Amino acid sequence: MSDPVISLHQVRKHYQDISVLDIPQLELNTGIYWLKGENGAGKTTCMKVMAGLLPFQGDITINNTVNARQHPVQFRRLINYAEAEPLYPAFLTGRDLLQLYFRTKGGEREPILELASRMGVDNFVNNPVSSYSSGMLKKLSLLLAFAGNPAIILLDEPLITIDTRTLEILYDVIRTWHQAGTSFLITSHQPLDPNELSVAGTLTIANRNITLN
C-alpha cells in the first residue's frame, strides 16, 4: 500500500469554547475524494485547518514527511485551497494575485496561464476584483488553487456559481492534474458526476469526526 498523501492525527479544533472538529486519525491515499456533510457540520473548517488557515491542535502531515507545524512553508507548497466564497481586497487585480501565487507557490506558469485563457480569466485579469461578478471571482480562486506543485488541492464547493462551460473545463483539469499525481478533496452538496470524475472515496463529516467510506 502506498504512503498516504495526507494524514491527520488527533486533530482538534475549537472556536473559543466550542469544539467543532475532533478527528482521531485519518489517512488518505492519492485520489479524488468527495467530502460531504450537512450545513454547519464542519466541512469548510476542516479544509481551512488542512490548508493552514486556522490554528488547530494535533498533527497534519503530507507525504508522510512534511508536517504542518515543523515545516509550515514546505507544507503550504504542497497543499492548495480554493474557498467556497473567495474574498480578496477590492483594489487587487487578478494579475496581482496570480503573480503573488507564482512567486510564492513556485511551479510552472505556462499551464496556469493556459488554463486562465481556457476559463476566460485573461479577459478581466487586469481589472480590480471589486469589478468581478461572483462567478468571475470563483473562476479566479479556482485558477489560483492550481498554481505551484501541490500534492493535494482542496476545493470548497467548486461546482457552485460557475457556468457549465467552466464546469467542463474544471472536471477536465482535475482529471489531468490527478493523472499527474495530484490528489483532490472536494466538498459539494451535490454528488460529483461519476461520468466526469472517478472518486477514490467519500468522506462524511458528522459529529465532529470524518469517516472514509
Add this chain to the structure above:
Amino acid sequence: MGIFRRIFTGRFYVENTGFFLVLFYFLFGIVNGSNLLYYHLGLMTGFLSSWSFLLLVLFLWLLYTLRITGFVIKTLEQSPYSFLYSTMTCMDDKERRGLWLRLQFQMYLPVFVYGLIAAGVGIFRHYYLPAAIIILFNLLMCIWPVRFYEKKLWQPDVFFFTTRFSRWLDRHFVKPPVLYFYYELFTAFPRKIFTTKLWSAAILWLTFFLMRQSDFMDLRALQLGMIGCVLLHTQLMIHHRAFEEIYLPFMLNLPISTLRNYSRVAGFYVLLLIPEIIIIFFQSNHRFTITEIMTAGITGMTMLLLFRVLLYFPRMNAEVHLRWILLIAFVVLFMILGGALWYAVAGMQLVAALIFFRKFREYEPWIETE
C-alpha cells in the same frame, strides 16, 4: 428626483450635522449679536484685501468641496446604493449631468451663499478682481465634481482620480503585500489617513515651534513629539488588524515564512513614518544631525511595530490595547529622559519579534461575548 436628493443631499447634511454645528458656532456663535454684521464684513474685507488670506479661504472652500466629493463617492461604493449604477446610467446624459450639478450645488450651497455675499461686498468696495475670483472659484467648485462623479459612475472599479493612470498602474505594477493596507487606506478610507497625517504634521510643527521659542533644540524634546505622532497613528492599528482578518486569510495558505510575514508588517510601519522623518529633516534646519533624526524615526517605528504586534493577542480589544499603549509610551518616555533610549528600542524590538513569532501562526480573531 426626490430620491436622489434624499440619498445625497439629505444624508450629507444629516451625517455632517456635528461639523456644521461647530462651523456655525465659530462663524456666528462666538460674536455678540449686535457685532455679527461688522464681524463678517471685517472678515470679508480681510480676505478681499489680502491675497494670502484669500488663498487660505479658497483652500478651505476646496477642502469642503473634497468633503462633498468624498461623501458622494463613498455612497456610490456602498452596496445598498449599487442600484444607482443601473438607474443613473439609464438616464439621458444631459438630464443626469444636470442632476449631478443640482445635487453638488445643494450640498455646496452654504459656501456658495457666503461666497456670493463676499463677492457682493467686494464689488461694493471696489475689490473687483478678488470678487471675480471668488465667483469663478465657487462656480468651478460646483462644476468640476460633476465630471468626477460621471467617471465613477461609468467606471466603478476605478479608485484613483485619474482613470488612465489607475488602469496603467494596474497593468504595469504588481502590488507588493507590504503596500496592501496603504491601498486600502488610500482607496477606501482616504480621510482617515490624510487627517492622521495632518494632525501628525501639526504635532511636529508645534514641537519645533516650542523648541525654537525656548531656544532648546534637544533630541529628547523631539522624541516627545515623535511619541505624540506615534500615539496618533495607533488609531490605524485596529483597522489594520480587521483588514488582515477579513481580506488576507488567503495569504495564510501561501508558503511564506514567518520572518517574511514579520518583514511585511514591520515594513508597513517603517514606510508609515517616512513623511514625519522628512518633515523633521526640513523643520530641523540643520540643528539636528542625520543620526539624531534617524534616532527619532527608529524610536517611532519601533513603538508602532510593538503596538501593532500587541494585537496578535486575540483578546486585545481597542480599550485594553490603548491602556497598554499608554503604559508603554510612559515607560519609553522616562527611559528617553533617563538617557536609556537604545535599551528601550532594543527591548521593544525584542518583545515585538518574540510576540510575532510566537503568535502569528496561532492567531485567530476573538469574538467578544457579553
